[in-house]
Amino acid sequence: MKGFIAVYVRELLILRRRITRLIPSWSVSPLLYLLAFGYAVGRHMDVGGHTYMEFLIPGLAAMSSMTQAFAISSEINVSRFYWHIFEEFQAAPISNISYVLGEVFAGMTRALLSIAVILLIGYIFGVTLSYNFWFWLALLLNSFVFAALAVGLAMLVKSHADQSLLNSFIITPMAFLGGTFFPIERLPEWAQYALYFLPLTHATKAIRKAAYGDLPLMVSYLVLCGIGVVFFFIAVFCVNKAKD
Amino acid sequence: MINIEKLSKNYKKNEALKDISLTVKKGELFAYLGPNGAGKTTTIRILTGLTHKTGGTAYLNGFDISKETLKAKRQYGVVPQSTNLDHELSVYENLYIHGLLYHMQGAKIKERIDMLLSYVALKDRKKSPVKELSGGMKRRVLIARALLHEPVILFLDEPTVGLDATIRRRIWGLIKKIQQDGTTVFLTTHYIEEAEFLADRVAFIDKGTIVAVGTPHHLMEKQGAWAIDLIENGQVETQYFNTREDADQYNVNRHKSYTLRRVNLEDVFLTLTGKKVTE
Known part of the structure; x- marks a missing residue:
């Protein structure tokens, strides 16, 4: 299991090199969403007794925990197809679990840093919420789910081009349908049931409730935990499949 | 090992x-x-x-x-x-x-x-x-x-x-x-x-x-010690010899373009497979 430290340290060193470029890039989308939806569209909107900005910030945090954790798949593919660094890990005496664990931790770290940027922007916009234990736990679990999914899928894709398909078919629909920008209760009942199959829906609901100072439903945490563990072991299996 | x-x-x-x-x-x-x-x-x-x-x-x-x-x-x-x-x-x-x-x-x-x-x-x-x-x-x-x-x-x-x-x-x-x-x-x-x-x-x-x-020595030894590459009609034909004298003797009265050289592993591979390693 020690090998995961090497994989994680490598990702941290790269992250450190890029951090000055990453922070502005993590800030652009939330800023645009807050300006466009928070100010322009939702300025006088009330969502369940909260301003739209208060509604939006936890949603953006949930979405960012998903997108940035999932972004580790692009990093893996660049190092796999372009730099062939994945071969160095395959030749080393480390288990598949260690490799997946290192990459998942790296994805979660990226996610947490990007969330910190969003919360800072929210603070600048005057939004103050409760960032308690349940809030951070839901974010951690959500980033775990999507980092594990990212590692598994990164092992299955055959080229860089496949990677953009994953974003188009998995991440973008989930970002818009997982309750980031609107309460899913406004959708037809059948659609709400369908959306409960998405992990982001559970994460958004839990994060938002915690941010409002309420106790989230424990079932959301259990669902995230369960899906995360399943994705993690699928990823471990997929690492072996990545060999010729 | x-x-x-x-x-x-x-x-x-x-x-x-x-x-x-x-x-x-x-x-x-x-x-x-x-x-x-x-x-x-x-x-x-x-x-x-x-x-x-x-x-x-x-x-x-x-x-x-x-x-x-x-x-x-x-x-x-x-x-x-x-x-x-x-x-x-x-x-x-x-x-x-x-x-x-x-x-x-x-x-x-x-x-x-x-x-x-x-x-x-x-x-x-x-x-x-x-x-x-x-x-x-x-x-x-x-x-x-x-x-x-x-x-x-x-x-x-x-x-x-x-x-x-x-x-x-x-x-x-x-x-x-x-x-x-x-x-x-x-x-x-x-x-x-x-x-x-x-x-x-x-x-x-x-x-x-x-x-x-x-x-390498053992593999090349079987092939011979010297080689002559004869160039005829754009084709290269190679002959192998155990001694330099044999190779020189082969060239007596021949007026074709040729190269005399030591046998190498390429010759061995060529003989065994019919093609060059670098092909």
Whole structure:
């Protein structure tokens, strides 16, 4: 299991090199969403007794925990197809679990840093919420789910081009349908049931409730935990499949 | 040190390796010679855990690569054909991560990095980003990285491909030094002169089959000592002779364009397979 430290340290060193470029890039989308939806569209909107900005910030945090954790798949593919660094890990005496664990931790770290940027922007916009234990736990679990999914899928894709398909078919629909920008209760009942199959829906609901100072439903945490563990072991299996 | 028995690899209908068997002795420098696509890299990839084998067994320093995978992986270092260094990171960082991958302690990693960077004459480039290094320097970093965890076997997959003649000679010197320090070296190449200069023993591989194994001297001895390449109608025909006198005698009264030279491993490969290693 020690090998995961090497994989994680490598990702941290790269992250450190890029951090000055990453922070502005993590800030652009939330800023645009807050300006466009928070100010322009939702300025006088009330969502369940909260301003739209208060509604939006936890949603953006949930979405960012998903997108940035999932972004580790692009990093893996660049190092796999372009730099062939994945071969160095395959030749080393480390288990598949260690490799997946290192990459998942790296994805979660990226996610947490990007969330910190969003919360800072929210603070600048005057939004103050409760960032308690349940809030951070839901974010951690959500980033775990999507980092594990990212590692598994990164092992299955055959080229860089496949990677953009994953974003188009998995991440973008989930970002818009997982309750980031609107309460899913406004959708037809059948659609709400369908959306409960998405992990982001559970994460958004839990994060938002915690941010409002309420106790989230424990079932959301259990669902995230369960899906995360399943994705993690699928990823471990997929690492072996990545060999010729 | 390396024992391979009936190793095979199929890619759908393509048989990349056909039941090859090999033994490499401790401390030996073994060259695996063949044209592109012959199965050299596939063999190394299987031995180093990058590719699944279809059949057969392989042992590295006594450890089965399938059943004792992690122990087998500790026995070797690999210098791959294409550079697989982190270009964004420094030379030191690349080597440090490798040390962590092999569960080495921090102080030991630092000590080995300093020692190996001196060994490959790159101590002054320790903090340089890999992207700023030349091709030859990157190859030396790869060699230093492969030796960091003190492996008993070093796999070198086409270590001098794409390098100019001067750098190639420098790498050869380094490989010889590594062998003299006690490491068993398994080298794939399609450069005849590389195998002749470096190898204690050579195996020829063609279309996934080993066609000959022996010392370069022994393999060439069977072919003869001298060769004459006769050029006629744009075609080259080669004749082999045991002595220089026989070769000279052959040329008496011939007014064709010809070249007299020593026999090399290319001649042996050509005779065995009907084609050149470099084809």
